[in-house]
Amino acid sequence: MNYADLMKRAISLAGIHKYTAKPNPVVGAILVKDDLIISEGAHEQYGMEHAEVNAINNAKKYIGKTFQSFEELTLLCTLEPCNHSGKTGPCSDAIIKSGIKKVIIGCKDPNPKVAGTGIIKLIDNDIEVELGLHEELIKEQNKFFFFKHENNRPYITVKIASSSDGKSHNLDGSSTWITCKESREDVQIVRAMHDSILTGGNTLVDDNPRMNARVKFAVNQPKKILLTSKKDLDYKNNFFINSDVIVIKENNIKKIIKSLNKSDICSILVEAGPQLVNSFLLSGLVDELIIYESPNLLGPEGVNWFKEDNAVEKLGFKLESSYKIESDSKKIYKNVKR
Ligand code: AOF
Numbered sequence: 001m002n003y004a005d006l007m008k009r010a011i012s013l014a015g016i017h018k019y020t021a022k023p024n025p026v027v028g029a030i031l032v033k034d035d036l037i038i039s040e041g042a043h044e045q046y047g048m049e050h051a052e053v054n055a056i057n058n059a060k061k062y063i064g065k066t067f068q069s070f071e072e073l074t075l076l077c078t079l080e081p082c083n084h085s086g087k088t089g090p091c092s093d094a095i096i097k098s099g100i101k102k103v104i105i106g107c108k109d110p111n112p113k114v115a116g117t118g119i120i121k122l123i124d125n126d127i128e129v130e131l132g133l134h135e136e137l138i139k140e141q142n143k144f145f146f147f148k149h150e151n152n153r154p155y156i157t158v159k160i161a162s163s164s165d166g167k168s169h170n171l172d173g174s175s176t177w178i179t180c181k182e183s184r185e186d187v188q189i190v191r192a193m194h195d196s197i198l199t200g201g202n203t204l205v206d207d208n209p210r211m212n213a214r215v216k217f218a219v220n221q222p223k224k225i226l227l228t229s230k231k232d233l234d235y236k237n238n239f240f241i242n243s244d245v246i247v248i249k250e251n252n253i254k255k256i257i258k259s260l261n262k263s264d265i266c267s268i269l270v271e272a273g274p275q276l277v278n279s280f281l282l283s284g285l286v287d288e289l290i291i292y293e294s295p296n297l298l299g300p301e302g303v304n305w306f307k308e309d310n311a312v313e314k315l316g317f318k319l320e321s322s323y324k325i326e327s328d329s330k331k332i333y334k335n336v337k338r
């Protein structure tokens, strides 16, 4: 049996659910008997059954047909089986109870609630465990989840839309779309990928944005975070519609992020005006900067995103990729200072 190929298959299975499993990691599991795949499972939805349990349950209907007992089967799972009772019971116990005798794990779970205890539990129960198969692919697939647990803070992306002369909006507040429709559709997908969207009180008043992910597939909507010192919030604002909003009155960025560490938010997308965007960039905590740049000029009436030339590079960002979206370009910068 080619376990490396099977693990890749489990990784693909997991990836299908990336918009509905978040902020949980995506996980895939496969049960095999010799060269035969008996069943498959994935963590399909946040709060619902884990991949291993789905694979075990899916196999049950084949007992007495393709296999006689779980002892004959090997379980492949992309992430270490959990060993805690969260929204579901521990996968380690489900595996032990089933009678499975061999488990091949792609990558250790960095969540401190698990962090190797799932593996120890399996070994203590006489299950043969192999660890480390396509580990890098699994880490990349769950980039935000691993980042959060390895750095003890969420991954932070700032997204801005800029005119070709580096402006954000017109001074008089007149609202014009800077970027094209296709770029704005791309932003919806970027929103869908993140666990949360953060903005400031001024953007709320100036733009009345919805800041949800308007996409044509099922998605766990990002949680909304509002930074504001304003006492009288207008709850009729679009931002609050059908949303639980975390309102933070603090203005020290490091303290703000620290206050979010305890939550299960693994990624934050910052969409705000020049003032808040610059505070974030100056904090040194931003990992990624996405600039949608239009070929249009805003001219002297426009408000600059940055005060100086080459500000992005001076702040420690390096262009990682750039591509065209119709007439606009999407530039992705990574923080290389750390
Ligand atoms: C697994 N298999 O399919 C997943 C795991 O709140 P809960 O109970 O859903 O637990 C979420 C945590 O469990 C998550 O943070 C991660 O550590 C692990 N995810 N583990 O054995 C799975 N999705």
Ligand code: ZN
Pocket: 050, 051, 081, 082, 083, 089, 090, 091, 092
């Ligand atoms: Zn589990």
